[in-house]
Amino acid sequence: MGVEVVVDGLSKSFGAQTIWRDVTLTLPPGEISVLLGPSGTGKSVFLKSLVGLLKPESGRVVINGVDICTCSERKLYEIRKLFGVLFQDGALFGSMNLYDNIAFPLREHTRKSEAEIRNVVLEKMEMVGLLGAEEKVPGEISGGMRKRAGLARALVLDPEIILFDEPDSGLDPVRTALLNQLIVDLNAQIDATFLIVTHDINTARTVPDNIGMLFSRNLVMFGPREVLLTSTEPVVEQFLNGRPQGPIGMSEEKDAAQAAAELAQLRGADLGVPQIMPQLEVTPGLPDRTAVGRRKDRVLRQLHTLAPAAQQEILKTLTPEELARCGFAGPATGVWPQRTEPVQVRGPGWPPAADVAEVPQRVRPSPRPRQPEPAPAEPPWHAGYRPEPAEQPRRRWFGRKRGEP
Numbered sequence: 419m420g421v422e423v424v425v426d427g428l429s430k431s432f433g434a435q436t437i438w439r440d441v442t443l444t445l446p447p448g449e450i451s452v453l454l455g456p457s458g459t460g461k462s463v464f465l466k467s468l469v470g471l472l473k474p475e476s477g478r479v480v481i482n483g484v485d486i487c488t489c490s491e492r493k494l495y496e497i498r499k500l501f502g503v504l505f506q507d508g509a510l511f512g513s514m515n516l517y518d519n520i521a522f523p524l525r526e527h528t529r530k531s532e533a534e535i536r537n538v539v540l541e542k543m544e545m546v547g548l549l550g551a552e553e554k555v556p557g558e559i560s561g562g563m564r565k566r567a568g569l570a571r572a573l574v575l576d577p578e579i580i581l582f583d584e585p586d587s588g589l590d591p592v593r594t595a596l597l598n599q600l601i602v603d604l605n606a607q608i609d610a611t612f613l614i615v616t617h618d619i620n621t622a623r624t625v626p627d628n629i630g631m632l633f634s635r636n637l638v639m640f641g642p643r644e645v646l647l648t649s650t651e652p653v654v655e656q657f658l659n660g661r662p663q664g665p666i667g668m669s670e671e672k673d674a675a676q677a678a679a680e681l682a683q684l685r686g687a688d689l690g691v692p693q694i695m696p697q698l699e700v701t702p703g704l705p706d707r708t709a710v711g712r713r714k715d716r717v718l719r720q721l722h723t724l725a726p727a728a729q730q731e732i733l734k735t736l737t738p739e740e741l742a743r744c745g746f747a748g749p750a751t752g753v754w755p756q757r758t759e760p761v762q763v764r765g766p767g768w769p770p771a772a773d774v775a776e777v778p779q780r781v782r783p784s785p786r787p788r789q790p791e792p793a794p795a796e797p798p799w800h801a802g803y804r805p806e807p808a809e810q811p812r813r814r815w816f817g818r819k820r821g822e823p
């Protein structure tokens with residue numbers, strides 16, 4: 419299984435330019451997470467900080483109990499071996515054929531014989547669908563093939579964490595969809611922790627288990643996909659819908675008054691109900707993603723801390739048996755799902771105890787909050803949400819309390 423990556427209070431500047439500050443999130447082991455953000459918000463800087471190529475001024479990145487921001491060079495070298503990185507252009511050596519490109523890390527970092535290297539290289543080339551292209555050089559293959567070759571090279575040292583820097587850049591929509599399927603299939607096969615930086619909304623909507631977003635030098639949100647895909651946080655909503663209206667402008671932030679006027683206008687328009695697209699499933703014949711089960715347990719433990727819309731979407735992914743174990747009935751009389759008894763997400767028996775750490779829900783107020791808006795009956799979760807203790811009465815998002823008329 420992949421390893422957990424804990425990022426705690428991380429801040430990075432270049433001289434007087436703050437890139438981001440106080441970024442806190444946990445990449446759960448074996449899960450796929452996506453990091454979004456407008457251009458220049460420091461996504462690549464974040465990836466480089468995770469592998470120790472850049473040194474943040476403050477905060478920690480803890481992997482296998484080692485804080486890579488403060489550890490020795492020797493420890494850092496060891497931790498780096500856990501990583502595979504797919505760079506934007508594949509970062510292949512133009513003068514080498516694909517076989518030698520993919521064999522390169524094995525020849526550099528291991529003492530394997532050429533026969534062993536051949537087995538590994540061909541295995542990884544098969545995983546990414548490149549068998550037969552060993553003799554080709556990067557200049558004579560398509561961008562999609564170059565990405566897959568870069569991915570095969572990232573896999574040869576059996577990484578436990580894989581970072582993808584805009585894997586879809588420069589690819590057409592079909593090749594992007596094929597690469598996305600490959601990423602999900604790979605995750606099922608190797609169960610490593612994946613972090614993907616992308617601008618592609620379709621990728622963000624269909625591939626990850628978790629989504630984070632950087633904007634205005636802050637991590638705006640990080641959490642389960644259902645949370646961000648149903649979020650009404652203006653920055654997140656604007657980005658995930660690819661709308662010009664909202665706080666994100668051409669050179670990062672818009673004038674506050676302009677953003678507020680645009681959002682007010684939008685509220686009057688009929689935009690329809692945003693639908694959550696189903697997450698990509700593994701290609702039939704391959705093993706299931708074991709991260710899916712772990713994630714379900716983890717997210718159910720957090721369920722009561724999430725926004726109502728996100729809760730609804732998560733409950734829709736449960737089987738009738740899982741719903742019943744959580745105290746919900748399946749589709750019945752129009753309102754779905756219906757609570758039959760108080761949710762026991764932290765109660766005995768369900769979800770089963772797991773050794774998976776919770777993903778902290780660090781949520782910041784928007785730099786350009788939507789305003790003015792009538793006070794909702796329930797405060798929106800993103801505006802200062804604090805998890806309530808499990809024993810307190812729960813909010814009633816799913817209908818009446820048992821016994822009530």
Ligand SMILES: Nc1ncnc2c1ncn2[C@@H]1O[C@H](COP(=O)(O)OP(=O)(O)OP(=O)(O)O)[C@@H](O)[C@H]1O
Pocket residue numbers: 432437455456457458459460461462463464
């Ligand atoms: N080594 C460096 N020295 C100084 N400034 C840097 C360095 N690396 C990155 N930056 C600056 O950090 C900021 C964020 O860059 P970064 O490439 O991480 O953004 P990004 O979100 O990945 O952008 P894009 O989506 O366009 O790839 C930019 O202003 C960039 O100029």
